[in-house]
Amino acid sequence: MSDFTSNFWSIFISVITIGGILACLALLWISGKTKAMTLSDNTTGHVWDEDLREMNNPLPRWWVGLFIITVVFSLVYLYLYPGLGTYEGSLKWSQTGQFDREVSRGNEQAAPIYAAFSGMSTEALAKDAKAMAIGDRLFMNNCAQCHGSDARGGKGFPNLADGDWMWGGTPDKIHETIASGRTGVMPPMAAAVGSPEDVRNLAHYVLSLSSSPNDSVRSNLGKSKFTVCAACHGADGKGNQALGAPNLTDNIWVDGAGVESHIVSMINNGKTNVMPAWSSKFTPEQMNVLTAYVWGLGGGVRNPAPAPVAVAPVETASK
Incomplete structure (x- = not known):
């Protein structure tokens, strides 16, 4: 437009x-x-x-x-070619069109390679050396800019090599995150918490949840204020993956070290983190290989086993 x-x-x-x-x-x-x-x-x-x-x-x-x-x-x-204002040129050429054609041509050339992985589960792909080599290239070219070449993230960017997942670490959830993206929102909560002293007390209570250094007196005073946080992080502070609310008890901090000033800033100002959607960039086969690569970094968990299907007993007529 x-x-x-x-x-x-x-x-x-x-x-x-x-x-x-x-x-x-x-x-x-x-x-x-x-x-x-x-x-x-x-x-x-x-x-x-x-x-x-x-x-x-x-x-x-x-x-x-x-x-x-x-x-x-x-x-x-x-x-x-386009060069006179909105005139598109008789060939209808555009940078976007050329890019799309080149990507399509590249995907067609790579299709036979990915065909070898068709039908393989995430667990099986994670054990396939060739698939993981391709996954490593996909990750380095598209994901390492934010998550780092070692996938251990940085300030504001999650570590993908540990077992801490805000949105879930199963293959299905990782695939969903890559394909659709995520938007994590921590709203400013200072007004709901109370005075600046109440905010500091709450920060120390949050620190106490992960056994981080804290002022025990302030922590006890701030415990009652945690009710405004429990709606997302849970009453026990262990988070909620359905909302992308992080676990506050594991001493893993995406947006900085767990210290009073950082937590006070988060309560006062809030934060919005965005993971872009990649479904338009990758083919389904590439998405599966990249999912397996991220899952295989060491922090992923298996998909839950399907629930057994109850079978109604069959009644037979007696002779």
């Missing part, structure tokens, strides 16, 4: 572009028709450094020819 709300800039760009080309042609024509006043020796009378004289020689034909070719090329280019 165009960022402009009117066609003014489209017309402006078109006029400047076409005007520049016409001005070049006009300059070439004028320079060829204008006759400079010369002396009998074909000089203009301009002298520099005592003996350097300006000759009135015409432009070399090869230079004029290259100039005309350049102008013609620019007109042909502007007809074939």
